Amino acid sequence: xxxxxxxxxxxxxxVFLCVASVARAQETTNSAELWKDPAQPMETRVQDLVGxxxxxxxxxxxxxxxxxxxxxxxxxxxxxxxxxxxxxRHGIATVFPQAIGMAATxxxxxxxxxxxxxxxxxxxxxxxxxASHNGNSQRYTGLTFWSPNINIxxxxxxxxxxxxxxxxPFLTGKLGVAFIEGVQGNDPKYMEAMACAKHYAVHSGPxxxxxxxxxxxxxxxxxxxYLPQFEMAVREGHVGGxxxxxxxxFGSPANANPLLLRDIxxxxxxxxxxxxxxxxxxxxxxxxxxFVTTPExxxxxxxxxxxxxxxxxxxxxLVNAVKQGLITEKQIDVAVGxxxxxxxxxxxxxxxDRVPFSKITMAQNDTPENAALALRAARESxxxxxxxxxxxxxxxxxxxxxxxxxxADAQAALLGNYNGTPSHPITVxxxxxxxxxxxxxxSYAMGCPLAVRTNADMGEIAGQVKEAVAIAKAADVIIYVGxxxxxxxxxxxxxxxxxxxxxxxxxxLIELPAxxxxxxxxxxALGKPIVFVNCxxxxxxxxxxxxxxxxxxxxxxxxxxxxxxxxxxxFGDVNPAGRLPVTFYKSTEDLPSFEDYSMSxxxxxxxxxxxxxxxxxxxxxxxxxxxxxxxKDSKIATNGMVQLSFDVKNxxxxxxxxxxxxxxxxxxxxxxxxxLALCGFMRANLSAGQTKRAAFGIQASQFRYWDTxxxxxxxxxxxxxxxxxxxxxxxxxxxxxxILKG
Numbered sequence: 001x002x003x004x005x006x007x008x009x010x011x012x013x014x015v016f017l018c019v020a021s022v023a024r025a026q027e028t029t030n031s032a033e034l035w036k037d038p039a040q041p042m043e044t045r046v047q048d049l050v051g052x053x054x055x056x057x058x059x060x061x062x063x064x065x066x067x068x069x070x071x072x073x074x075x076x077x078x079x080x081x082x083x084x085x086x087x088x089r090h091g092i093a094t095v096f097p098q099a100i101g102m103a104a105t106x107x108x109x110x111x112x113x114x115x116x117x118x119x120x121x122x123x124x125x126x127x128x129x130x131a132s133h134n135g136n137s138q139r140y141t142g143l144t145f146w147s148p149n150i151n152i153x154x155x156x157x158x159x160x161x162x163x164x165x166x167x168x169p170f171l172t173g174k175l176g177v178a179f180i181e182g183v184q185g186n187d188p189k190y191m192e193a194m195a196c197a198k199h200y201a202v203h204s205g206p207x208x209x210x211x212x213x214x215x216x217x218x219x220x221x222x223x224x225x226y227l228p229q230f231e232m233a234v235r236e237g238h239v240g241g242x243x244x245x246x247x248x249x250f251g252s253p254a255n256a257n258p259l260l261l262r263d264i265x266x267x268x269x270x271x272x273x274x275x276x277x278x279x280x281x282x283x284x285x286x287x288x289x290x291f292v293t294t295p296e297x298x299x300x301x302x303x304x305x306x307x308x309x310x311x312x313x314x315x316x317x318l319v320n321a322v323k324q325g326l327i328t329e330k331q332i333d334v335a336v337g338x339x340x341x342x343x344x345x346x347x348x349x350x351x352x353d354r355v356p357f358s359k360i361t362m363a364q365n366d367t368p369e370n371a372a373l374a375l376r377a378a379r380e381s382x383x384x385x386x387x388x389x390x391x392x393x394x395x396x397x398x399x400x401x402x403x404x405x406x407x408a409d410a411q412a413a414l415l416g417n418y419n420g421t422p423s424h425p426i427t428v429x430x431x432x433x434x435x436x437x438x439x440x441x442x443s444y445a446m447g448c449p450l451a452v453r454t455n456a457d458m459g460e461i462a463g464q465v466k467e468a469v470a471i472a473k474a475a476d477v478i479i480y481v482g483x484x485x486x487x488x489x490x491x492x493x494x495x496x497x498x499x500x501x502x503x504x505x506x507x508x509l510i511e512l513p514a515x516x517x518x519x520x521x522x523x524x525a526l527g528k529p530i531v532f533v534n535c536x537x538x539x540x541x542x543x544x545x546x547x548x549x550x551x552x553x554x555x556x557x558x559x560x561x562x563x564x565x566x567x568x569x570x571f572g573d574v575n576p577a578g579r580l581p582v583t584f585y586k587s588t589e590d591l592p593s594f595e596d597y598s599m600s601x602x603x604x605x606x607x608x609x610x611x612x613x614x615x616x617x618x619x620x621x622x623x624x625x626x627x628x629x630x631x632k633d634s635k636i637a638t639n640g641m642v643q644l645s646f647d648v649k650n651x652x653x654x655x656x657x658x659x660x661x662x663x664x665x666x667x668x669x670x671x672x673x674x675x676l677a678l679c680g681f682m683r684a685n686l687s688a689g690q691t692k693r694a695a696f697g698i699q700a701s702q703f704r705y706w707d708t709x710x711x712x713x714x715x716x717x718x719x720x721x722x723x724x725x726x727x728x729x730x731x732x733x734x735x736x737x738x739i740l741k742g
Contacts, residue, residue: 038350045344046337049074055329058336059318062303064276064311066339068136075135077343079276079309083118083145083183083193084163084418085559086374090140092423093121094370094560098416099149100537101381101556103165103581104618106659107683108178110377115182117370118145119192123360143193143346145183146243146276147418150176150229151203153538153582154602157594158205159489159505162416162537162557166581167603167615169225170678170702173232180237185357190347192357196241197233199278201260202226203245206594207492208504211280212288214248217597223706223713225599231269240273240342244307246281252305253285256298261306274308274338282307282314300326308335366423371561378565380657380683383554383578384619390529390550392572392621393477400441402475403429404468404523405482405516405533406450413535414562417486422560428481428533431563435571443471447523450484451499451513465519472523479570480523480549482516483535486557510588511541524548533566539584543612554578575621577657577683579727584613604728605674614729616661616678622652622688626732629724635738638700638715642737644722645695650686657685660694663723663731664703669716671705676723679703698722700739717741 034040035049050058052072060067068076082088085096096102096114105111122143129141150172153161165172176197185192202215202222217226233239242265244255254260255277265271285291285298292298299314300321321327347355384391407413409429414422426434429444436442447468448461472478484507493505501509511517512534521544523530529550534540537557545552553576555566568574583604585591590609592601599606604615629646636642648658662680666673680696703720704713717739724733 035349038354042341042344045349046341049340050333050336053336055322055332056319058329058332059315062309062332062335062339063313063315064279064309065139075130075137077137077348078139078142079144079339079342080139080279080311081122081142081145082140082147082418083122084147084149085114085416086420087118087121087125088140088418088420090125091421092366093125093420094366094374095415095420095422095425096374096377097381097559097562098162098537098557099164100153100162100166100581101558102377103171103175104383104554104556104578105377105380105683106171106579106581106681107380108174110380111175111178112182113373114377115179115195116185117373119183119185120360121365121370122193123357124362124365127358127360128362144196144241144342145193146196146198146241148176148179148195148197149199150197150233151199152225152229154204154225154597154599155591155594156510156539156582156585157507157591158538159207159507160491161204161582162486162489163418167583168581168605168678169228171581171681173229176229176233177237180233180239184238184240187356190355190357191240191345194240194342194346195237196243196276197230197239198243199245200242200254200265201230201245202249202597203247203254205506206504207506209595210246210492211284213595214251214289215597216250218599219708220706221597221599227264234265234269234271240345241276242271242273243276243278244281246278246284248289248291253281253289253291255281255307256285256291256301256305258305266306274342275306276309277302277307277311279311280314282310282312296321296324296326303327303335304331308338371424374559375561375565378558378561379568379574381556381558381578382565382569382576383580383617384569384576385552385554385584385613385617386546386549387551387619390477390531391570393531393570395437395440395571398436398440398476400443400475401432401436402472402478403432403442403444404447404472404478404480404519406446406448407483407485407533407535408444408481410485412485412487413483414557414559415486416537416557417490425560426563428555428563428566431565431567432479432570434564435567443475445471447480448515448519450482450516451488451501452515454498454500461515465522468519469522469526472526472528475528478523478526478528478530479533480520480530481533481535482512482520483540484513484537485535486537489537506594507538510539510585510591512545517544520545520549531570539582541585541587541612543586546612554580572621575654575656577618577620577659579616579618579659580613581615583607583611583615586610586612605677611729614727616659616727617729618659618727620656620658622650622654622656624658624686624726625649625651626724629733629735631722631735631737634736635740636700637740638717638742640700642698642700642722643695644680644698644735645693646724646733647691648684648686648694649691650688653688655685655687657683658726659683661725661727662696662698663728664698665721665723666703666716667719667721669705669718673705676728678728703739715739
């Protein structure tokens with residue numbers, strides 16, 4: 001009898017709450033609609049709109065596909081849009097080099113300009129779409145772009161590493177801030193579009209395990225490697241959104257992790273934007289992490305921890321969660337407020353004539369100017385890894401060229417993942433054909449696939465190799481365009497054919513696939529110069545190629561103008577100046593366990609071996625000399641700044657860019673420290689014989705480390721050294737300085 005009474009009481013309470021909620025909504029609907037008044041303070045508008053909604057309506061606004069609320073005049077809006085290296089999955093758009101290639105430019109102003117183009121093209125598409133859909137948007141048509149990916153590319157086996165800016169927190173942070181600021185713009189009231197930093201915070205594979213794995217990095221690695229770039233995105237970039245990761249961190253799912261979301265992101269860094277889950281990650285909380293046992297509990301624990309928006313429909317049980325006492329409506333109100341605030345910041349609830357970006361049209365999408373920027377980015381991203389003098393190629397002397405390789409005429413090798421659709425993609429083969437003299441003969445053969453399936457027909461491959469060798473015999477030079485592709489590395493592959501060296505989107509081997517190496521060896525036996533153009537989103541171990549071929553060019557996935565850019569570099573129309581944002585190791589055996597999130601023996605900062613090509617490395621067709629380094633004050637306070645300057649001279653006969661790099665080293669720290677760590681960089685253009693004075697102001701806080709006893713960052717007094725050069729293993733100048741006790 002008591003149970004029946006209790007059930008009836010709960011039902012009655014639920015009905016009362018629902019009726020009361022509707023009554024409140026009806027009452028506020030008839031009051032002054034402050035949320036529609038652009039003159040009102042933002043927070044007043046947000047709270048007024050939240051207060052007009054029923055509980056079910058509130059819940060409908062904190063999923064990626066926010067429903068329309070006709071009685072309030074609110075259109076449908078989908079928060080899920082992509083713009084990793086151009087507006088993605090929404091038709092024709094400018095496609096820049098994949099993010100890892102963007103990082104290889106080491107060019108902060110360029111990345112900012114790319115962000116501006118993305119925002120403008122995104123607005124053009126959004127304005128065009130809603131004009132024909134009564135103001136409603138759907139997936140991929142909105143303005144909340146879930147980019148950039150600023151996870152640390154700690155292990156080259158990770159298939160999504162191509163989406164990142166590399167292995168260094170400082171480089172990643174600076175480029176991420178530039179991208180964010182470019183996308184969001186500098187209007188005093190409205191954002192042109194909104195960026196979202198992901199995947200917060202400790203996330204980099206393995207892909208097949210991401211829905212259930214827990215990562216437990218050492219405390220110092222957590223604070224010194226996995227967090228700094230996110231902190232920069234929030235504090236410096238004022239990013240509008242942050243996306244949580246799939247995995248658990250220290251035993252709590254990232255999207256239900258109070259340490260990550262509340263303590264660090266909200267309270268310590270002061271983040272005031274929206275937090276969104278990765279897609280389906282709320283379901284993982286109970287289905288795979290087994291952190292709780294029901295959908296209602298998963299939704300409640302995520303919202304209470306600080307995850308405002310669910311990508312998916314896993315927040316729908318929140319209405320029941322309120323009835324069950326797992327969460328209060330006021331706690332849901334907080335999440336709704338953060339979600340709606342983003343739409344106010346974009347001007348989506350204001351009259352179009354008040355929002356300057358509402359006038360952007362499709363005429364500003366995919367323009368010649370935007371294509372020119374994509375070409376510039378592709379040119380700047382290319383890294384010359386080896387050159388024994390064969391490059392640049394001499395057009396006048398070349399009578400025949402053999403172009404070999406599965407990536408030579410493949411559009412997929414231009415695009416990477418999370419890409420848009422280019423209107424005029426130029427493959428490497430296209431670029432070479434357009435670059436040669438009419439009388440020069442160019443022949444093409446695939447030669448072999450990029451990788452072999454476990455049950456591959458090796459007889460068919462032998463025939464392809466034979467065809468390639470026959471073509472190459474008649475050529476003056478062989479240009480081999482190989483590497484890997486987005487069909488082999490990427491995000492959590494399901495039900496795809498198995499290839500040797502690859503699994504689930506990740507790589508199990510970082511070596512150039514054996515089928516390609518065998519082909520290159522057959523071509524090398526001809527005794528002709530070989531230029532190896534490697535397309536990949538990650539580091540490739542290629543020690544044999546480095547020893548035996550004449551030149552190696554790292555082209556990444558270079559975007560819509562990639563083929564033209566590669567040809568420009570090969571023929572010397574462009575002097576290459578890209579630099580590696582990741583370490584190229586010699587072998588898979590150089591790597592620790594993929595599942596181990598400790599930074600021990602990882603990346604240039606901690607790797608104890610000798611890499612094939614070091615972080616920051618890249619050759620040029622000219623030479624540079626460094627000299628006259630000095631600091632203004634050799635002793636600074638723990639809250640001071642070291643002011644460094646030095647000369648860089650182009651001592652060659654060809655104009656070119658040098659990527660100036662400044663690292664630091666603590667000479668006598670009381671705790672273990674990186675071998676060296678990047679603290680400054682700039683890309684400088686110098687004509688032949690020109691000298692420029694480079695200047696850096698480096699805050700002492702850049703030299704901080706995490707004190708595990710005090711649970712805070714500290715700047716340790718003592719003797720330091722600034723290391724200046726063209727790569728992490730090519731230090732030209734060393735300048736000592738000291739940090740004084742406070």
